[in-house]
Amino acid sequence: MITKDEVNHIASIAKLKIKDDEISLFTEKFDQVMSFVQKIKEVDTENVEPTYKINDEDGFLKENGESQTLTREEVLRNTVDTQYGYFKILKVVE
Amino acid sequence: MGYKTLIGLEIHVELMTKKKIFCNCKNEFGGEVNTHVCPVCLGLPGALPVMDKEALEFGIRAGIAFNSEIEKEVRTDRKNYFYPDLTKGYQISQADLPLCKGGHLDIEIEDGVKRINLERIHIEEDTGKQLHTEDGTSLLDFNRCGVPLIEIVTKPDINSAEEARLFLEKLRSTIKYIGISDVRMEEGSLRCDVNINVIHDEKKIKSRITEVKNLNSFRSAVKAIEYEEKRHKELLEKGENTDNETRRWDENLNETVIMRRKFGASDYRFANEGDLPAIKIEDTWLHEIKENLPELPHEKKVRFMVEYSLGHYEADVLTGSRELAAFFEEIYKHVNDSKLLSNWVMGDVLRRLKEEDMEIEALHVSPKDLADLILMVKDGKINNNTGKKVLRDMFESGKSPEIIVKEQGLIQISDEGALEEMVERILDANPQSIEDYKNGKDRAIGFLMGQIMKETKGKANPQMVNKMLLDKISLR
């Protein structure tokens, strides 16, 4: 069972605000996900190599490629507020 | 036994590749704000990362230099956290399979050589830079976002602030040697976090690990460690304990202050980076990187001990940086006397660098000029003290020793007739000193020598004058 504290902790690291009366909704949903994961865990994976790749292709490296660097105007185009060429946001303290 | 301090370091090093790690934006410190930014490093939807070959090569070089085991296949993971300096909401990093496993670096402590073992070295991307303003807003520049980093993690093998300092210095010089970073702490290309706790074996108590961030210099790292060591011990003595938390060093307060509860690995919800398929590191490429690696500090040190018959300590100091070692070797070509040369370099030259807090590269004096100066002293053209004065002048003016000696008329007086006449005159004028000397006061010779040096403005050949003084006093 997922606890209220765990839901609050996950919300805080995801920077989400959850009202107190919403918590039970999430404990329930998390429990469903967890039981699904428990189901997967039933599969016997003894002697099976871990799957790291989601396709069979090997990756490649870039070298001397062309840059797609944007102009500053393009970089800042979609933001609400700017100053001296910077994105300007409300201060977020860690 | 008392308390033992356990310190592990996490060091981030910005790699000086031409391009960023996952896009082709320029990797350059100090560019115009938000001008080295593209859809990939800005995290725009749909943009796909591709790993930079040079960045991976630099990471491998570090692994070789620190004696790590290099992974045959490179995989990356997403480290999820929400903070404005990273627009994607995750950092591409490496979790359970770092590029380099293990490794070590040896430091010279008072009791001899101590091995500091490494846990791992992995590659990842740097974040953007935030400037906090007075009015409660922050300004964001993404030029740094996507600059390649390696993170070097040590095992908790470091037991004091001094060992941490020695380790960081050795690490910095090694990284500079292999040419993968300019490792400038003040520009942020070398950043260090400290993990620290203390244990008491007899009492069977230990404190919880504190992480300290925001260390902007080796000095602040040392001060933060000393501060935390004391704080941990005091809390345990009171029957309390530290919390698992992240603190930062406050340079103005001269203390660490709490930032937040320490994030555990699971808080980052690491997941495979599906946009970057695994990359195989071919043996031939690995071999090629090894072959092209410059001589490493410990290799150079051993060669200096053999080739120049230098002691452990001298060889260690002289190979402290690639530039200093090159400076020494360049002078040696002209001087051919390693003992004499190491005295000059380890004495006057290094003292000067320390006084001025600068690197050898910033020195105005060329190896050839210093070689000429040393030879002038060796050949007796100027005496040793004058030589030191000329060197100080060279540091200031950058002029060659010949010019300084000529301009100031500093050629050593070794003319026997002239010196003899002078010695007789000084002895005539100072009968008391002669008597003092005969009564066993050796210092009287120093006084007489001083008189002659005064008259010759320090240019008299001291060995000749000394012998003449003794000879002539014995005749009186």
Ligand SMILES: [Zn+2]
């Ligand atoms: Zn980019």
